[in-house]
Amino acid sequence: MVDTNDGLARLAIIVAVALQAIGKVAYGTWLEDFPAPLFVLISFTLTAIFFLSTSRKGIGAVAWGTMLFLNVATAVTFLSLFIALKLIQPAIVGAVEISIGPIAAVAIGFFIHRIIPSSRSLTVCCVVLAGCLILASSAFFGSGFQATKLDVALGLLASSTAGIGAVFITIASKSLLCQGWKFGAILAHRFYIIVPVSLALLWIMDPSNVEWSIQLGFAVVAISGVSVLAPLYLLQVGISRCDPYTVMVTMAALPVLTFAVEGFS
Secondary structure, X not given: OOOHHHHHHHHHHHHHHHHHHHHHHHHHHHOOOOOHHHHHHHHHHHHHHHHHHHHOOOOOOOOHHHHHHHHHHHHHHHHHHHXXXXXXXXXXXXXXXXXXXXXHHHHHHXXXXXXXXXHHHHHHHHHHHHHHHHHHHHHHHOOXXXXXXXXXXXXXXXXXXXXHHHHHHHHHHHHHHXXXXXXXXXXXXXXXXXXXXXXXXXXXXXXXXXXXXXXXXXXXXXXXXXXXXXXXXXXXXXXXXXXXXXXXXXOOHHHHHHHHHHHHO
């Protein structure tokens, strides 16, 4: 018999993935010239304010090391993700990011917890990897995609980093949940590093050439809600009920949905 709560958790992850796919394509399409650190600063500042004002209570056992690890993983993952989206197509970013996830989850489980992966898990990892590579190839060769070799290399590296970081985020979040933290409290306290780091990167880049308008401001806020705030909440709901491997495998729908959404952009 299937646990209803587990089913709802997987549904939350799938909805989060769908929103991320829409958000990635929207970001790559309408904010192509918008500085990535500025978008990260705005979107995560808004997200932090929202969750700090609504969900900051519910802290469990003192776990400063785990919370610091979660903050670092969050900063590395999302900065890498949005930088990758500036360099290569969203479908390719999603395919590389997700193909890394299940493999990284299995590897981390083995080296840290000595969990020997089953043949079924390894098969799923290989299938996800193969499928993502096919989607990435289709996006790369079938859409007139053009980029320098350096951009491609950096984009693939950033996408891979985001994929590995997503696994660490899941593991750290799961650890905090097991120590009595509420998922709302985790969301409220995981952005203390990404905001100042993005601000520092923004200061280095000097984005004074951004031409602000009402339309641009609305697009930034709307895409922030669709690609960052809502998916983070839904993913945290999914993480609260699923193990890291299940989370990453369920998220394997991301490149497919991104590829599909990108076809309409």
